[in-house]
Amino acid sequence: MAEVQFSVLEKDILQELMNIGFGQAAADLAQVIDLSIELSVPDIQLFKACDLREHIATEVDSDQEFSLVEQYFLGKFKGIALLVFPAKAGKQLVSLFGLQDQRSSPSYHLELLEKEAMIEIGNILIGACVGKITELLNDVVIYSPPRAMIQDLRNSALPKNLFAPSSMAISMKTVFHFEQQEISGQLFLIANQESIVWLKSALHAFMEQYE
Amino acid sequence: MIFNQISDMINMGLVVLDKDLKVHFWNRWMALHSGIDPEKIVGQSLFDFFPNLNEPKFLRNCRSVFAFGNFAFFSQKLHRFLFPFRPAYSDKARFDYMQQSCTMGPIRAEDKTVRYLFLSVNDVTEVVNYEEQLIEMNRKDALTGIFNRRFFAQKLQEEFIRSRRHNRPLSLIMIDIDHFKQVNDNHGHQVGDEALKAFSAKVLARLRKTDLLARYGGEEFACLLPETSGSSALILAEDLRRIVAEENWVCRDVSLQMTISIGIAEGRAEMADSEALLKKADDALYEAKTGRNRAILYD
Structure with missing residues (x-):
């Protein structure tokens, strides 16, 4: 497969677009979940798909236990979103979402509640970020149900039908931070080679509005 | 339309x-x-x-x-x-x-x-x-209806980690029915199977809801006791030993006497993992079996 390149200009535009998108996402998130959240300036990198897991594993502090939520998105922009939390954040998220009140319901115990809290915040956060970017680029995506895992980064493989090992992938990383609760984590949006090609043309179309 | x-x-x-x-x-x-x-x-x-x-x-x-x-x-x-x-x-x-x-x-x-x-x-x-039916089948021993070895191994690991995290006691007992081969040889496997079922039910009745009883092998059973010290587990084991020995077992109209040997171990800080706990209980069982109808706490 031919390598796809991203020019410095294109990267700058994407970064700017993500800044706008994440700014709006953070503002809307505050409305939706009643919590203020800070999203850092995104870091954009292109990789060979086969190197991605390794890349993420090195970006995540491996001394710490962490939990992971993964969710696929499918549109012209397609790929996988990975949300990485420190393992201890699960408990904080449970109280943040007021889920502890449900403990009396059948089949609820704390580990399940932690998983549920992570899945819910993951779904909302991923949806907000992916939704805003694709909205600005005039695309609409659908999502798979999110899955929560614990420390499974290195072992789980990216699906080959979406990410051929020799193809390129683009990773957009942001650090998020719930201000009142001191919970931080990382969000990776990873799109496949097809999406990169689309992304390039969508970015140029986006710029044309301002030219 | x-x-x-x-x-x-x-x-x-x-x-x-x-x-x-x-x-x-x-x-x-x-x-x-x-x-x-x-x-x-x-x-x-x-x-x-x-x-x-x-x-x-x-x-x-x-x-x-x-x-x-x-x-x-x-x-x-x-x-x-x-x-x-x-x-x-x-x-x-x-x-x-x-x-x-x-x-x-x-x-x-x-x-x-x-x-x-x-x-x-x-x-x-x-x-x-x-x-849910599949999950159930995957966890239970088909003959006795108590948990199987696979599910036991998983729970042992979970409970070991939990006891360590919360600094709570955890004990494990391994039970072997003495000379069980003779039951099968003398009365046939159907009587042997009935005996294993009756035995499981009897032991289960003496346990708490939070304890976990599993069939570990042919006539070998394992019991996980959360929130239980080694000395309390020994009291329970002695009780089980006595109950089994005193029972008049009747299986398919065959009257049987059974005794059991029990090895007990308590989780300790120096144990690397749940396997170490299992090993200690197994060692204690081995020792108990040299005399039969005994319960021995590893120390």
């Missing part, structure tokens, strides 16, 4: 809500399972009919659909159901309510702003029924 028919024929609930969470559309499937006709519910607040949905999580997800065009997933595992309907087809009494897997997502206007949200409702009761 085609889409109207599809939405009425499809084997799935479809609901459309507006921004005020009033029902905009209610398909035939929803009408049939709820007993509420579209004419009655369209234009009304969903919560007037389903007050159970008026809770933070549902509202939060509705907001996120309208704010970001997001999707939300209400899995059966976490939620069981959104709409309290009776099971439609299942004649098994496992569930009082239809088990549902639901998805929520946006419906957009021409200008791509989110105008409505849809809810799709899938009946997964039968699937969950099978799933």
